[in-house]
Amino acid sequence: MTRKVSSARRPAVMADVARLAGVSHQTVSRVLNRHPSVSPATRTRVLAAIDELDYRPNSAARALVTKRSKVIGVVSFDSTLFGPASTLYGIEQAARRAGYFVSVTSVKDLDGDDVQDALERLTRQSVEGVVIIAPQQATVDALRDAPAGLPLVVVEGGDGGGHPVVCVDQAEGARLATRHLLNQGAPTVWHIAGPADWLEAQNRVRGWRAELRSAGAEEPELLRGDWSPASGYANGQLLAERSDVRAVFVANDQMALGVLRAFHERGVRVPTDVLVAGFDDIPESAYFTPPLTTVRQDFDAVGRRSIDLLLHQIASTSDPDATAVVPPELVIRQSTVGTPRNRRRRTLD
Amino acid sequence: MTRKVSSARRPAVMADVARLAGVSHQTVSRVLNRHPSVSPATRTRVLAAIDELDYRPNSAARALVTKRSKVIGVVSFDSTLFGPASTLYGIEQAARRAGYFVSVTSVKDLDGDDVQDALERLTRQSVEGVVIIAPQQATVDALRDAPAGLPLVVVEGGDGGGHPVVCVDQAEGARLATRHLLNQGAPTVWHIAGPADWLEAQNRVRGWRAELRSAGAEEPELLRGDWSPASGYANGQLLAERSDVRAVFVANDQMALGVLRAFHERGVRVPTDVLVAGFDDIPESAYFTPPLTTVRQDFDAVGRRSIDLLLHQIASTSDPDATAVVPPELVIRQSTVGTPRNRRRRTLD
DNA sequence: GGCCTAGATGTGAGCGTTAACATTGACCAG
DNA sequence: CTGGTCAATGTTAACGCTCACATCTAGGCC
Secondary structure, eight states, X not given: OXXXXXXXXXXXXXXXXXXXXXXXXXXXXXXXXXXXXSOHHHHHHHHHHHHHHTOOOOHHHHHHHHOOOOEEEEEEEOTTSHHHHHHHHHHHHHHHHTTOEEEEEEESOOSTHHHHHHHHHHHHTTOSEEEEEOOBHHHHHHGGGSOTTOOEEEESOTTGGGSOEEEEOXXXXXXXXXXXXXXXXXXXXXXXXXXXXXXXXXXXXXXXXXXXXXXXXXOOOOEEOOSSHHHHHHHHHHXXXXXXXXXXXXXXXXXXXHHHHHHHHHTOOTTTTOEEEOSBOOTTGGGSSSOOBEEEOOHHHHHXXXXXXXXXXXXXXXXXXXXXXXXXXEEOOGGGOSOOOOOSSOOOO | OOOOOOOSSOOOOHXXXXXXXXXOHHHHHHHHTTOSOSOHHHHHHHHHHHHHHTOOOOHHHHHHXXXXXXXXXXXXXXXXXXXXXXXXXXXXXXXXXXXXXXXXXXXXXXXXXXXXXXXXXXXXXXXXXXXXXXXXXXXXXXXXXXXXXXXXXXXSOTTGGGSOEEEEOHHHHHHHHHHHHHHTTOSOOEEEEOOTTBHHHHXXXXXXXXXXXXXXXXXXXXXXXXXXXXXXXXXXXXXXXOTTOOEEEESSHHHHXXXXXXXXXXXXXXXXXXXXXXXXXXXXXXXXXXXXXXXXXXXXXXXXXXXXXXXXXXXXXXXXXXXXXXXXXXXXOGGGOSOOOOOSSOOOO
């Protein structure tokens, strides 16, 4: 393990190693690529030379000749949000295990041009494939004219626009939450949805509707937010006014936080007066006032499955049009314990 | 703009473009690299051919000959946290503007081996430089035997171990928060610090101490957390027991959330009984109960400055040993408005 | 009109690796 | 003992690009 403090000399190349080990450069290459027919003695000698010279294979040269860059691209958007950030993390872990590097590029706008541009950039970089986090329909649409022949996997992307999709079963998560609220004794469940153009928001609405219907519960007016605590707060203020609200299923934890705050300010007690459930299980949720019941998404699994599908696609040119669905999990906390009692001041009866 | 639907043929190379445009490959290269001495007519013809063939330069071939990969590496850790995620985002934006790609790799463990391994991997990938988010001293130490000659910028890395550093002025942020609490009338300020091995935690403690000293306030016992809401909660419970606590400066917003929750449960009112300030300004902070006064860090600027420093280092081999300090900003919200009144039950007077 | 200059273009040689195809022995069966 | 097989190694030719240099115009000037 003698690591020469790299002198000011140019980095060693394969030929240098070959010379030092007294073999041909091809033999060095064989050692590097674990080719079977290299004698143990030679292998040892080569490895020693590699170590001695602190040799590192040149990835560009290798990529040039093999036409495999060992890089996959990830197109994300505002990766500051918990979901995308976690997914990116999962993807990176899985890619590394498979011996791939990850080149990220974030887009500001999820529709059209930015996405096209990102794909174009990654293609130029010769990525072997791309995972795109496409939570809006517009993003998926932009994929229709993606560079042909580029292996592509879409995360949370509806029908995927003809590409394999990996997603958490949003509708199922919504059903879990809604059912839980109904089971706690709520006559019906209100829903504060995410933006209409978000696929996740759409599917959560679907699941909520389906569960209400199959429980024979009346469907209240749908409320809309934009994922932000602010919008949850605004909608929470509206709900606080209504004495007939006993349970609210909020499309994400951040909005739920706003709702909790609005309720708190208006003196609406959670869970005594109203039950509240969220979606995502961000790290903070367990410490909201009260701790929030929510639906956990296994982003790690999403990342893993994405890479699985992508590598499969890279290996066999066939496009399996596969879809991987990751099941969600309901996490029950204090915000939904107990049956919601009547509100202190009922204005409508 | 005729984009040939890439037939099943192999992708076009420079020679194909040259042939179609009736020029030499070198002229195509000149057009691509904006070399001045190409006649407008030729340039047009070449561009048309490029478009016609849907030609994309092969980055590996280019990298092989120029020895410049146009890729920079980023070593992050648990990039799910708000700070690292935001910094990564800022870095990516800035890198893209400079025409660079970003290859991320997250490490689980911030000390030693994992970091070494990450740097090794990135080096093998021939990145031109690396930005490492190194919030612990151990991470910085691991940098001492980083591959020599690899341009490196350390984010939040103390002295940087001999490398340029970009950081937010943590101590100043802590002073701002502490001073604000004192100005609101608190006799002194308690502090719940982050883990002792985190540089940011250390510097926030320093700033807090310095400000207390210069205000002549007595320094209370230091409390320790681990950044999690849980640890904030635990420390909050301790503080709730003490009637002499009037103001708490918590080292991050997540712990502050736990503190708020503990206070709420014990009937300690914020800000009526105790003032609470956090650090980070995560998106949720404005919607805590009550909205949290906190110190905002401009992660975008951190990302930008990192890339600046890194590119500078790549360009001129000289290591400027520069340090970029990004100023923090105090964001005042309800959790610290008004003078903390006496606690309901004062035991000590 | 010849010569010099500079702009516009072409030619050839690598960059460092892997793939494909030799080549060399050693060993074994007939 | 001779031909064949196979393991271990070497040789040569790409891969697709840029760099350094060569070449060829067309002007400008004495």
